[in-house]
Amino acid sequence: MTSFEMVITVAIVVAATLFTRFSAFLIFPPGKKAPAFVQYLGKALPAAVMGMLVVYTFKDTVVISYPYGVPELIALLVTAGMHLWKRNMFMSIGAGTIVYMLIIQNI
Known part of the structure; x- marks a missing residue:
């Protein structure tokens, strides 16, 4: 090209x-005013997209061999904890990603 x-x-x-x-x-x-269906999509899609991203993130996690999915679990707990604490999606995703990257670099 x-x-x-x-x-x-x-x-x-x-x-x-x-x-x-x-x-x-x-x-x-x-x-x-937007139609009721569009308003419903505006409420339902964000949670559906986040759920799909969680499933996609953990789909290749191997829990029967080392490291047994522990880095992924720790990153998930950090992400969920940060979100419950700060209610900031970008901060919680960023913190979970950083923690995950630090853990897998040291394994």
């Missing part, structure tokens, strides 16, 4: 991303 083709590809991706982000404001302008 040439440099020009890469620039065109990035431009198309940027345009598509901006279109999908801004189209919601065109479809649901301020002052107009």
Whole structure:
């Protein structure tokens, strides 16, 4: 792929991303109430996405051989504890990731 083709590809991706982000404001302008189904999705999807990410994160964890999933369990407990303590998703995910990386680098 040439440099020009890469620039065109990035431009198309940027345009598509901006279109999908801004189209919601065109479809649901301020002052107009969103349909009940869309409001339901707004409440249900964040928890569903987080659940899917947890399943994806732990799907390859091997608990029958060393280190028996202990680093993953510690990182999970740190993440959950930080979230319960600070109620900040980014801080809790970041802390759990840092703890996990420090643990696996020292195994």
